[in-house]
Amino acid sequence: MGNSKIRCFLFGAIIMLLFVSIKTQAQNLENGKKIYQTKCLVCHQSDGGGVPNMNAPLDGASNVVGNDIARLVKIIKNGFNERVELDGLYYSNSMTANPDLTPAQISDVLSYIRTSWSNKATKVTTFQVQQAIKGNQKTSAK
Numbered sequence: 001m002g003n004s005k006i007r008c009f010l011f012g013a014i015i016m017l018l019f020v021s022i023k024t025q026a027q028n029l030e031n032g033k034k035i036y037q038t039k040c041l042v043c044h045q046s047d048g049g050g051v052p053n054m055n056a057p058l059d060g061a062s063n064v065v066g067n068d069i070a071r072l073v074k075i076i077k078n079g080f081n082e083r084v085e086l087d088g089l090y091y092s093n094s095m096t097a098n099p100d101l102t103p104a105q106i107s108d109v110l111s112y113i114r115t116s117w118s119n120k121a122t123k124v125t126t127f128q129v130q131q132a133i134k135g136n137q138k139t140s141a142k
């Protein structure tokens with residue numbers, strides 16, 4: 001009897017954990033969407049399509065769904081004004097920096113843009129963002 005009680009308890013605990021983690025993930029994306037709407041939408045637009053020649057698109061952009069998370073974190077934190085070729089095109093506007101966003105907020109907004117519209121990349125964790133920021137600080141300190 002003791003055993004089956006324990007099994008029952010473990011089963012319940014696993015279900016709870018699953019539920020909580022699914023809920024947290026949904027909240028992260030909700031939160032990412034809110035950050036996107038207040039800080040990014042004005043330039044990158046609600047469909048992530050950007051503005052031709054001015055603001056780079058995020059939907060279908062190879063860098064946005066790519067594996068270089070550190071580069072994405074750096075762009076969000078420090079802004080971006082490099083006038084480099086992005087998927088064969090150039091953009092004239094300057095992206096503003098977001099020094100006020102916490103690592104958790106950066107991971108939420110990156111997760112949102114990597115999984116929205118036609119983008120189907122992996123989400124980004126707060127830990128990945130923290131690692132990327134540590135890397136950035138090393139580079140800028142030398």
Ligand code: HEC
Binds near residue numbers: 056058080086
């Ligand atoms: C003032 C307009 C503006 C705002 C606000 C803005 N961006 Fe940008 N973003 C740009 C421009 C312009 C570029 C391209 C800059 C260049 O080519 O030098 C860019 C580039 C990017 C890139 C790189 C795309 C690629 O293909 O490499 C990412 C990722 C990005 N923005 C995400 C965001 C996110 C997330 C936010 C909100 C936190 C945001 N941007 C807010 C204008 C903006």
